[in-house]
Amino acid sequence: MEIAVISGKGGTGKSFISAALATLKEKVLLADCDVDAANLYLIFEPTHEDEAIYIAGESAVIDHKKCSRCGLCISYCRFDALSFDKEHKVDVNETNCDGCRLCAKICPEKAIVMIQNDKSRMYSGTFRNGKMVYGRLAPGEENSGKLVNMVRDKAKKVAKENNLDTIIIDGPPGIGCAVISSITGVDHAVIVTEPTISGMHDLKRTFEVTDKFNLKTWVIINKYDLNEKISKEVEQYCRGKNIQVLANIAFDPGVVQAMVNKKSITEYAPNSVISQQIENAFQKINTHGK
Ligand code: SF4
Numbered sequence: 001m002e003i004a005v006i007s008g009k010g011g012t013g014k015s016f017i018s019a020a021l022a023t024l025k026e027k028v029l030l031a032d033c034d035v036d037a038a039n040l041y042l043i044f045e046p047t048h049e050d051e052a053i054y055i056a057g058e059s060a061v062i063d064h065k066k067c068s069r070c071g072l073c074i075s076y077c078r079f080d081a082l083s084f085d086k087e088h089k090v091d092v093n094e095t096n097c098d099g100c101r102l103c104a105k106i107c108p109e110k111a112i113v114m115i116q117n118d119k120s121r122m123y124s125g126t127f128r129n130g131k132m133v134y135g136r137l138a139p140g141e142e143n144s145g146k147l148v149n150m151v152r153d154k155a156k157k158v159a160k161e162n163n164l165d166t167i168i169i170d171g172p173p174g175i176g177c178a179v180i181s182s183i184t185g186v187d188h189a190v191i192v193t194e195p196t197i198s199g200m201h202d203l204k205r206t207f208e209v210t211d212k213f214n215l216k217t218w219v220i221i222n223k224y225d226l227n228e229k230i231s232k233e234v235e236q237y238c239r240g241k242n243i244q245v246l247a248n249i250a251f252d253p254g255v256v257q258a259m260v261n262k263k264s265i266t267e268y269a270p271n272s273v274i275s276q277q278i279e280n281a282f283q284k285i286n287t288h289g290k
């Protein structure tokens, strides 16, 4: 069973829910697919048993010995990735470079070559409640969802090899390619939302995506007590769409304390109300099955 925990935007508490679901009694495979901002490895400190390079497109590199400084490439680059530096040498802004290769094609001196962006990685190893696979996208490298696919393929393989029936996926926020890659083919999608106007808007957008993919979708309202009026509106929306709200989680500083202590809330405060709610949520999903 694959459960993807997602949210329409960052900062809703998605990762703390994923961490809690990953540290209940049952051993699991935890796949951190939030490759732009992977953070669960910081809490769980998994061993590194395998590492793979992810090639995230290409970047332009200038051969300054060949470059005549004509400036043609700068005027053609639509991504503002090229400029003259203080010494009037062509400088490449790697973050802006889209790898389109236009500059390399039009350079009269053949002074531009394309090199692969190879700083992003996928890791897999063991953590204290099973196996963990995660991706780390290097700053400025492109997240087209391919690294997420790589993490998910590896997660399925490792889960099978280790007889782990449950895969918990911590998905990226938003509704872009990486999210689509995180939820394609999963058995359950859990949308974590907060009771704010923007949270409600993001929930609707996210549900539109999971609905298109025909996924069994659940909702967790985090910090529901910060605005009980909007929480009720969220519940009403969910009822209208036939989505079950798994839990209304109250604001609790213990969640942050748990993270500071490199623990999930279910490890840090196993008898707390939140831990009980997460346990119940998992049971509901599990009972529903595939
Ligand atoms: S087009 Fe080629 S020769 Fe002209 S500035 Fe760019 S790199 Fe240099």
Ligand code: SF4
Pocket (backbone or CB within 6 Å): 059, 060, 076, 077, 078, 079, 080, 081, 082, 092, 096, 097, 098, 099, 100, 101, 102, 103, 104
């Ligand atoms: S590869 Fe494309 S985006 Fe990158 S510097 Fe060249 S023209 Fe600009």
